[in-house]
Amino acid sequence: xxxxxxxxxxxxxxxxxxxxxxxxxxxxxxxxxxxxxxxxxxxxxxxxxxxxxxxxxxxxxxxxxxxxxxxxxxxxxxx
Amino acid sequence: xxxxxxxxxxxxxxxxxxxxxxxxxxxxxxxxxxxxxxxxxxxxxxxxxxxxxxxxxxxxxxxxxxxxxxxxxxxxxxxxxxxxxxxxxxxxxxxxxxxxxxxxxxxxxxxxxxxxxxxxxxxxxxxxxxxxxxxxxxxxxxxxxxxxxxxxxxxxxxxxxxxxxxxxxxxxxxxxxxxxxxxxxxxxxxxxxxxxxxxxxxxxxxxxxxxxxxxxxxxxxxxxxxxxxxxxxxxxxxxxxxxxxxxxxxxxxxxxxxxxxxxxxxxxxxxxxxxxxxxxxxxxxxxxxxxxxxxxxxxxxxxxxxxxxxxxxxxxxxxxxxxxxxxxxxxxxxxxxxxxxxxxxxxxxxxxxxxxxxxxxxxxxxxxxxxxxxxxxxxxxxxxxxxxxxxxxxxxxxxxxxxxxxxxxxxxxxxxxxxxxxxxxxxxxxxxxxxxxxxxxxxxxxxxxxxxxxxxxxxxxxxxxxxxxxxxxxxxxxxxxxxxxxxxxxxxxxxxxxxxxxxxxxxxxxxxxxxxxxxxxxxxxxxxxxxxxxxxxxxxxxxxxxxxxxxxxxxxxxxxxxxxxxxxxxxxxxxxxxxxxxxxxxxxxxxxxxxxxxxxxxxxxxxxxxx
Numbered sequence: 001x002x003x004x005x006x007x008x009x010x011x012x013x014x015x016x017x018x019x020x021x022x023x024x025x026x027x028x029x030x031x032x033x034x035x036x037x038x039x040x041x042x043x044x045x046x047x048x049x050x051x052x053x054x055x056x057x058x059x060x061x062x063x064x065x066x067x068x069x070x071x072x073x074x075x076x077x078x079x
Numbered sequence: 080x081x082x083x084x085x086x087x088x089x090x091x092x093x094x095x096x097x098x099x100x101x102x103x104x105x106x107x108x109x110x111x112x113x114x115x116x117x118x119x120x121x122x123x124x125x126x127x128x129x130x131x132x133x134x135x136x137x138x139x140x141x142x143x144x145x146x147x148x149x150x151x152x153x154x155x156x157x158x159x160x161x162x163x164x165x166x167x168x169x170x171x172x173x174x175x176x177x178x179x180x181x182x183x184x185x186x187x188x189x190x191x192x193x194x195x196x197x198x199x200x201x202x203x204x205x206x207x208x209x210x211x212x213x214x215x216x217x218x219x220x221x222x223x224x225x226x227x228x229x230x231x232x233x234x235x236x237x238x239x240x241x242x243x244x245x246x247x248x249x250x251x252x253x254x255x256x257x258x259x260x261x262x263x264x265x266x267x268x269x270x271x272x273x274x275x276x277x278x279x280x281x282x283x284x285x286x287x288x289x290x291x292x293x294x295x296x297x298x299x300x301x302x303x304x305x306x307x308x309x310x311x312x313x314x315x316x317x318x319x320x321x322x323x324x325x326x327x328x329x330x331x332x333x334x335x336x337x338x339x340x341x342x343x344x345x346x347x348x349x350x351x352x353x354x355x356x357x358x359x360x361x362x363x364x365x366x367x368x369x370x371x372x373x374x375x376x377x378x379x380x381x382x383x384x385x386x387x388x389x390x391x392x393x394x395x396x397x398x399x400x401x402x403x404x405x406x407x408x409x410x411x412x413x414x415x416x417x418x419x420x421x422x423x424x425x426x427x428x429x430x431x432x433x434x435x436x437x438x439x440x441x442x443x444x445x446x447x448x449x450x451x452x453x454x455x456x457x458x459x460x461x462x463x464x465x466x467x468x469x470x471x472x473x474x475x476x477x478x479x480x481x482x483x484x485x486x487x488x489x490x491x492x493x494x495x496x497x498x499x500x501x502x503x504x505x506x507x508x509x510x511x512x513x514x515x516x517x518x519x520x521x522x523x524x525x526x527x528x529x530x531x532x533x534x535x536x537x538x539x540x541x542x543x544x545x546x547x548x549x550x551x552x553x554x555x556x557x558x559x560x561x562x563x564x565x566x567x568x569x570x571x572x573x574x575x576x577x578x579x580x581x582x583x584x585x586x587x588x589x590x591x592x593x594x595x596x597x598x599x600x601x602x603x604x605x606x607x608x609x610x611x612x613x614x615x616x617x618x619x620x621x622x623x624x625x626x627x628x629x630x631x632x633x634x635x636x637x638x639x640x641x642x643x644x645x646x647x648x649x650x651x652x653x654x655x656x657x658x659x660x661x662x663x664x665x666x667x668x669x670x671x672x673x674x675x676x677x678x679x680x681x682x683x684x685x686x687x688x689x690x
Contacts, residue, residue, distance in 0.1 A: 008678055018205045026198040026382055031375055033187070033368025041330040043368030047190035048182075048427035049323065052197045052420045059204050059416050063409035066209075070406075075679040077404045 007073040014069065018062045025054040088155055095160075098133075099299050105129060106303075110505045119504045123262040126508035127515060130300055134293045134519065135280035141292055142284035146548045149286030149555065150217040150531060152401040156291055161407075162414025164291045165398040167298035169196075169415070170422055171247075172254025172518035173581045175301060178423075180489025182430035186363035188374065191381035193423055197416060198382065199389025204412035207390055208399040210600040212408040213677045215684025216400065218528070219393040219592070220536040223614075225686060226599045227607040228670065230541050235614040237532045239591035240393045242618075245566065247392075247584035248525040252278075252570035254518035261466070261494065262511035268571045274515070275567040278522045283556055286531075290523045291401060297516035298418065304513025305422050305429075305493075312432045312500050316442065322428040329431045333365045336438045340447055340482045347483040351474035355486035358470050362483075365431065377638050384645040388585025391592040394521075394528035405680035433492050436500050438482075444501055451480050459498035463491060526566070530559040582642040583625065590621030590648020594656050602660075603674050609660025617652025621645060 029036075029046050036042025070076040087094070109122055143149055156164070174196070181189040216222045220240060224233030255274025260267045281293040309322045319325030337343065347360045369375040389395065398415075402408045436444045446454045451473050454460055463469045469487040471480060494514070497506035534555035539546055546554070591614050598605040598613075624647040627633035628640060639646045673685050 004675060004679065011678070015205055018201065022198060022201045022205075026194060026201075026386065027379055030194070030369070030378055030382075034370050037366060037368055039331075041327055041334070041366045043187065044190075044330055044366040044427070045327065047187065047194055049424050051194050052424055055197050055201055056413065056416050056420055059201055060410070060413040062201070062205055063406075063413055066205075066409060067406050070680050073679075075681045077406060077680045 003073055007069065007075055010069050010072075011066065014062070014065050018058065021058055022055070025051045025058075088157070091157065091160060095295060095299065098296060099303075102130075102300060102303065106505065106509055109508060110503065113503055113505050119507075120264055122504060122508045123264075123511060126512040127259065127262050130512045130516060131277045131519075134296060134516075135277065137293045137296055138281035138283070138285055138289040140285075141289035143286065143288055144549060144552060146217075146552065148288045149552055150400075150535065151397075152286075152288040152291045154401055155403055156401040158402060158407040158411040159414050160295055161291070161398060161402050161411040162416075162418050163298040164294035165395065165411070165415035166418035166422075167294040167301065167516070167520035168290075168398055168524040169395055169419055169521070170301065170517050171251055171521035171581065172258075172514060173250065174422065174426075175305065175514050175517035176254060176258070176490050176493050179426045179429040179433070180492035182427050183434055183492045184359050184361060184363075184487075184489050186365055187367050187369070188363075188378060188381075190427065191378045192385060193426065195382040195385025196389060197420060197423055199386035200412055200416040200419075202386060202390040203395070203399075204409055206597050207600065208396060208412055209405045209408045209680070210677045211396060211596075212399050212402060213405050213680055213684060215686040215690075217397075217535050217686075217690070218532050219396055219596070220532050221540075221686070222599065223592075223595055223610065224536060224540065226670070226673065227595075227605075227610040228666075229607055232595075232607055232610050232614070233536055233540060235611055235618075236592065236595070237536050239587065239614060239618050240532050241529055243392065243584045243587035243591070244394060244525045244529045245562070245569075246580050246587060247394075248522055248529070248562075248566045249569045250580035250584075251518045251522035251525065252566050253580075255515060255522065256570060257490075258511055258514040258518065262508065262515070271567050271571045274519065274522075275563050278519050278526065279560065279563050281519070282523045282527050283559055286552075286555065287397075287401060287527060290527055291398075294520045294523065297520040301513040301516040301520075302418070302421055304509045304516070305425055308497050308500070308502060308506055308510065309425050309429045309432065311502055311506070312436065312496070313428070315500065316432060316435060318432070322432065323424055326428040326431050329428075329435050330366055333431060333434050333438065336435075337364050340438060342482055345481055345483040347472075347486070348474045351472040351484065351486075354472050355470045358468075358486035358488055360483050360486050361434075365434065373638055377643075380639060380643045380646050384582075384589060384643050384649075385585055387589035387593045387645060387649060391588040391596055392585065393532070393588070393592075394524040396596075397528055397531075398524070429496065430492060433496050433499065437485075444499060447480055447482055447485065449480055451478055451484075454480050459495055462498070463487075463495055468495070522566075526559055526563055529562050530555050533558050533562075579641065583644075586621060586625070586643065586645035586648065587618065589645040590652060591618035593649060594652045598656060600674070600677065603671050604660055604665055605656065606660050606663055606666045606670075608663040609656045609658075612659040613652040613656030616655040617648045620651040621648025624648070 033043035220233050220236035223236040256267050256271035259270035259274050282290050313322035313325050318329050369378050399408045402411050438447050439445050468491050472484050474484050538554050539551050594613050595610045621644050625644045628635050
C-alpha cells in the first residue's frame with residue numbers, strides 16, 4: 001500500500017508542476033501583452049502561436065513523465 | 080458483403096496513405112476539369128458528393144453488432160490515429176469557418192478562444208482522460224454513475240450531457256447546412272437535412288468504430304483544405320514560404336495600415352450600420368493586447384471557461400476510451416493537440432493575410448480606398464453580397480470605399496478567401512469540402528455521445544438492465560435517428576449564431592461536469608450527495624444566469640456575459656460539491672478502492688469489458 005501512496009505523491013507533484021506551467025502560458029503571460037509588443041508583435045505571437053506550442057510540448061512531456069513514474073513503481077500496464 | 084476485418088488496424092498507414100494521395104489526385108482532377116471549362120456548380124457538387132460518399136462508405140464498412148466495437152471502437156485505436164480523429168471530432172464548423180473571421184473582425188480579444196481551446200487539452204491529459212480510460216467506461220455518465228453510485232448521479236450527468244451536446248450539435252448541423260447550401264446552391268433548410276443524412280450514414284451502423292475511421296478521413300480533408308489557401312496567399316503576397324513564420328511581418332504591415340486607413344478612428348455611422356444590419360465593419364486593431372483590467376479579466380475568463388469546457392465535453396473525453404491502453408490515452412492527447420494546432424496556428428495567419436490583401440493599397444486585390452463602383456463590380460463582391468454576407472455602404476457619399484463602409488460576416492474570411500485572393504475555383508470547392516468535413520465530424524461525435532448516453536446509461540442501466548446486446552444496439556440506433564432529426568429541426572430554425580451556441584455548450588459542460596469528473600479522480604472524499612449537489616447546483620445556477628443575461632435583460636456581472644457563464648456555474652458547483660461531501664458520510668471502502676484502482680494503469684479495469 002505504501003508503494004501506492006508514494007506513487008500517488010509523485011503523480012501529484014507532477015500534476016502541480018504541469019498545472020503551474022500551464023497557468024503561466026494560459027493566463028499569466030497574456031497579462032503582460034502590452035509589454036510584449038515591441039517591434040515584434042509579441043502579444044499576437046503569444047496568443048496565436050507561442051502558448052499553443054507550449055501546450056503541445058507540455059502535454060507530450062507530461063505523458064512521458066507520468067509513464068516513467070508508473071514504470072518506476074511497476075504500475076504500468078504489461079504489454 | 081465487405082466489412083473491415085481484423086487486419087485493418089495493422090494496415091492503417093497504407094490505407095490512409097492511399098486515401099490521402101487519392102484525395103490529392105481528386106483535387107488535381109478537379110483543377111483539370113476547371114481548366115477544361117466545367118462550371119463551378121458542377122465542381123462544387125463533385126467535391127461534396129465525392130467526400131461524403133467516401134465517409135458513408137467507411138461508415139458502412141465499419142458496421143458492427145458488438146457492443147465494445149459500437150461504444151468504444153474495440154479499444155484498439157492507435158494513439159496517433161485517435162489524435163487525428165479527436166482533432167476532427169473537436170474542430171467544428173466554428174473552428175473551421177468562423178474562427179479566422181472572428182480574429183479578423185474582433186482582433187486580439189478573440190484570440191482567447193485559440194488559447195482556451197488548446198490549453199484545455201493539458202487538463203484533459205493530466206486530470207481526467209487517462210483515469211477514465213483505466214476505469215473502462217463506455218460513456219462519461221457511466222463513470223459518474225459508477226464512481227458515485229446509484230441512478231441519481233448517472234441521470235444528472237446524462238441530462239447535462241444531453242443539454243450541452245445538443246446545443247452544440249444544432250450549431251454543427253447549422254454549419255453543414257450553410258456549407259451545403261453554398262456549395263450546392265440549394266436552400267439552407269434542404270442543406271440541413273442532406274447534411275444530417277450524411278452524418279447518420281457515418282455513425283448509425285458502426286457507432287464509435289465507424290465514427291473513428293470516418294473522422295480520420297475527415298481530418299485529412301479538412302486540414303488539406305485549410306492549409307492550401309493560406310500557403311498560397313502567403314507566397315502570392317510575397318511574405319514567405321511558411322505563413323506561420325511569415326505572418327509577423329504581415330502583422331506589422333497591417334498595424335502600419337491601420338494608422339493610415341484610420342481603422343480605430345473611422346467608425347461606421349449609425350445610419351450605415353443600420354443599413355448593414357448584423358454585418359460588421361472592422362473597428363479594432365490586429366494586435367491591441369489587453370490594456371485595462373477589464374480587458375485582461377475578459378480574456379482570462381474566456382480562456383478559463385473554454386479550457387474547463389474542453390475538459391468536460393463528453394464527445395471529446397469519450398474519444399480517449401478507444402485507445403489500447405492508459406499510456407496510449409495520454410500520448411493520444413498530445414497527438415490530438417498537435418493535429419488541432421496545425422489548424423489553429425494557421426487561423427491567425429489566414430486572418431492576417433486576408434486583411435492584408437483587402438487593405439494594402441500596394442496589393443492588386445485591395446479594395447479599401449478604391450472607388451465604390453469599381454469594387455462593387457468585382458465578381459466575389461457581387462456573389463457574396465447577393466447572399467447577404469457582405470455590403471458596401473457609402474456612409475459619407477464620396478464614392479470611395481473607406482474602412483468603415485465595408486461590412487461583412489466573419490465567416491466570409493474562410494469561405495471567400497480563395498475568391499478574394501484571386502485563387503481558382505477549385506480551391507473554393509476544396510474549402511467547402513473541408514468545412515463540411517469539420518462540421519460533419521463534430522456532429523457525428525456529438526450525436527453518438529448523446530445517443531450512447533441515452534441508450535447505455537438511461538435505457539440499459541436505469542430502465543431495462545436485462546436488455547441483451549442486440550436490443551441495446553438497436554435502441555442506440557433508433558435514438559441516434561431521432562436525436563439527429565430533432566437537431567436538424569432545431570438547426571433549421573436558426574435560433575442563435577454558430578459561435579454563440581458553441582460557447583454555451585462549453586459553459587453548460589463545465590458548470591455541470593468539470594468538478595464531478597476531476598474530484599471523482601483526485602478527491603476520494605467526494606461522495607454521491609456532493610456530486611449530485613455539484614451537478615444540479617452548478618448547472619442550474621449557470622443555466623439561470625445565462626437565461627437572465629440573454630433573455631431576462633439582466634446586466635452581466637463584472638463582464639461575465641453569455642459566452643462566459645461557466646464563471647458563475649463552476650464556482651457554485653465546486654463549493655456545493657465540497658461542502659455537501661464534507662457534511663455527509665465519506666464514500667464506502669469499495670468506492671475508495673475503486674478510486675485507488677483507477678489511479679494506477681496496471682490491473683483490470685473497474686468495469687468489465689462488456690458491461
